Amino acid sequence: xxxxxxxxxxxxxxxxxxxxxxxxxxxxxxxxxxxxxxxxxxxxxxxxxxxxxxxxxxxxxxxxxxxxxxxxxxxxxxxxxxxxxxxxxxxxxxxxxxxxxxxxxxxxxxxxxxxxxxxxxxxxxxxxxxxxxxxxxxxxxxxxxxxxxxxxxxxxxxxxxxxxxxxxxxxxxxxxxxxxxxxx
Numbered sequence: 001x002x003x004x005x006x007x008x009x010x011x012x013x014x015x016x017x018x019x020x021x022x023x024x025x026x027x028x029x030x031x032x033x034x035x036x037x038x039x040x041x042x043x044x045x046x047x048x049x050x051x052x053x054x055x056x057x058x059x060x061x062x063x064x065x066x067x068x069x070x071x072x073x074x075x076x077x078x079x080x081x082x083x084x085x086x087x088x089x090x091x092x093x094x095x096x097x098x099x100x101x102x103x104x105x106x107x108x109x110x111x112x113x114x115x116x117x118x119x120x121x122x123x124x125x126x127x128x129x130x131x132x133x134x135x136x137x138x139x140x141x142x143x144x145x146x147x148x149x150x151x152x153x154x155x156x157x158x159x160x161x162x163x164x165x166x167x168x169x170x171x172x173x174x175x176x177x178x179x180x181x182x183x184x
Contacts, residue, residue: 050072053067066172
């Protein structure tokens with residue numbers, strides 16, 4: 001960051017020497033000086049924590065939104081030290097908000113990942129004994145349906161997926177409603 005302090009100092013010095021009613025001044029003020037922060041923030045992003053948590057591959061918006069918002073509350077508590085810097089116990093609203101914030105943080109940090117892991121483990125296992133397709137005489141394949149019902153095979157998966165979705169919606173809504181309080 002020392003280099004940017006030197007660059008900023010250079011810009012301020014050039015500003016003094018170039019900017020008194022000259023054509024160079026107009027170019028200087030509106031193109032270079034005002035773009036300093038844009039260039040700096042492009043080269044050295046301010047929200048590095050966010051970029052680390054979003055995968056550098058294709059993701060649907062339905063996956064990105066919870067990931068970004070939940071990482072906001074995690075960063076707010078862990079990096080900005082919101083539970084230690086701010087005295088939330090001044091009034092009843094503050095106490096209630098602190099408890100909800102901790103609940104939301106716990107969901108985002110550990111509970112959601114645990115339920116997601118359980119959900120993926122609940123899928124029926126495909127074993128070599130369970131053949132999904134039968135080869136026909138004409139060379140095509142025919143699907144062999146399972147002897148179990150859909151509810152027997154995927155009931156637990158559906159239940160956990162619904163629980164994750166409902167809890168996500170609860171906490172994402174809470175985060176959006178309380179976004180004005182998330183600064184330290």
